[in-house]
Amino acid sequence: GAGVSQSPSNKVTEKGKDVELRCDPISGHTALYWYRQSLGQGLEFLIYFQGNSAPDKSGLPSDRFSAERTGGSVSTLTIQRTQQEDSAVYLCASMRAGVQETQYFGPGTRLLVL
């Protein structure tokens, strides 16, 4: 596909369970970003990848959150022992590094922790 895709589109889980969210960036985009957005709020930066490495993890809210990227492509955001406050839309964006840098966003994964 031409755009960034994310899966699942919706996820309902019980408090305490682990979840994995997937992001497929645009082919050739070396940079990948994860954000989350709570209802009615702005975007909160979580983590940034350049290739497979994550030079900026400053936004991860706790050690329950982790992310990896393999092959410079697909990325997985894992939330362990989910809490109700983790409920949000998790957005992924990819970008081709260069002077004319623009992020392209996926549709997001809507996570609800009961």
Added chain:
Amino acid sequence: DAKTTQPTSMDCAEGRAANLPCNHSTISGNEYVYWYRQIHSQGPQYIIHGLKNNETNEMASLIITEDRKSSTLILPHATLRDTAVYYCIVRVALSGNQFYFGTGTSLTVIP
């Protein structure tokens, strides 16, 4: 932290130009001004960006003041589908820095 200040909300009549202001008084010489928008329940969408000169594309125009301390995004003929939250961001290109989205301006286009 976002380095920009935007009004919380604005209204615009359908068919009229929507002018969305953004203050970025602490912008550095190598920081670009980016505009994105987010339509309800969708991911943000890139609109336009610029460094010093005014820019225009098929979606909008970006006017940057000579001192670069503020800018205006212009939607020349607003439609109902332009109702969205508009984010103004300043960022150094090639830096690997994140994009700080702030809270943006909620634009409502009125029929």
